[in-house]
Amino acid sequence: MASTAPIGVFDSGLGGVSVARRIMRDLPHERVLYFGDSANAPYGTKTPAQVRDLSFAIVERFVQQGAKAVVIACNTATSAAVNDLRDAYDIPIIGMEPALKVACDRGDRPHDGHDGGDGEPPADHIPQRVIVAATPLTLREHKFAALMARFEADNTILPQPCPELVEIVEQGRLADRELVMRTLHGYFDRYDLTGVDAVVLGCTHFVFYRDYFRELLPSSTAIVDGHAGTVRHLAVVLESLGALASDDAIGGVEIANSDPSARIATLARDLLAG
Numbered sequence: 001m002a003s004t005a006p007i008g009v010f011d012s013g014l015g016g017v018s019v020a021r022r023i024m025r026d027l028p029h030e031r032v033l034y035f036g037d038s039a040n041a042p043y044g045t046k047t048p049a050q051v052r053d054l055s056f057a058i059v060e061r062f063v064q065q066g067a068k069a070v071v072i073a074c075n076t077a078t079s080a081a082v083n084d085l086r087d088a089y090d091i092p093i094i095g096m097e098p099a100l101k102v103a104c105d106r107g108d109r110p111h112d113g114h115d116g117g118d119g120e121p122p123a124d125h126i127p128q129r130v131i132v133a134a135t136p137l138t139l140r141e142h143k144f145a146a147l148m149a150r151f152e153a154d155n156t157i158l159p160q161p162c163p164e165l166v167e168i169v170e171q172g173r174l175a176d177r178e179l180v181m182r183t184l185h186g187y188f189d190r191y192d193l194t195g196v197d198a199v200v201l202g203c204t205h206f207v208f209y210r211d212y213f214r215e216l217l218p219s220s221t222a223i224v225d226g227h228a229g230t231v232r233h234l235a236v237v238l239e240s241l242g243a244l245a246s247d248d249a250i251g252g253v254e255i256a257n258s259d260p261s262a263r264i265a266t267l268a269r270d271l272l273a274g
Ligand code: DGL
Pocket: 011, 012, 013, 015, 016, 041, 042, 043, 044, 045, 073, 074, 075, 076, 077, 135, 138, 166, 202, 203, 204, 205
């Protein structure tokens, strides 16, 4: 596998641009082909079969373009399609899931420098109260049920679907503070936020709301996403295959979208620069 080959990164729309941005920051020599499926967004309210078909079409496109790896920069498409995609293709397929482990691990306070071993929580794990904000499909799928099962015995997990947060990004209304805050209050006023240890941004579109979440949440509540971990994992996989771009390679992101409008192209460019 040539280290000069590009990495395909896709999402239902513009959310995955936040992942492409992180790849550029952490792996600046890599060449990224970004594909946003805005013509078919949102994925989070579709059936798993629909999302699987759309994901296969995009990965096939990347393979035709000679991609050395694919990042599914979409928790929803990962839930619906990652296993089938891995079965069907030889190149590494990196998926994303809500960073629940990162949020729950914040409760670990090893007094003797050791965890409990064998994945057991340390003796003095402080139970965490964690809201997982994601799409309805992500929260309904088996993958999330399995993830939750790993952590719910020692923590309180509160899954919160937030489909409108996807639409606001796709409509280019992220700067409409009044709309955004009203939408966030609609989803989160039902919780006593002073008792929430962390909110997991379990959808790549939601990362663009970080400042708004900061305004909504008490300063003691952490805001967690999986972007850094995903890019670290990508680097480890590429390195293990001898496929990391060399330090003299010139990286960058090429953006394509199933919605060919200038509006979407401008939005994607602005979010990438943002
Ligand atoms: N950005 C996507 C995710 O991470 C999905 C958004 C959608 O299309 O519903 O789940």
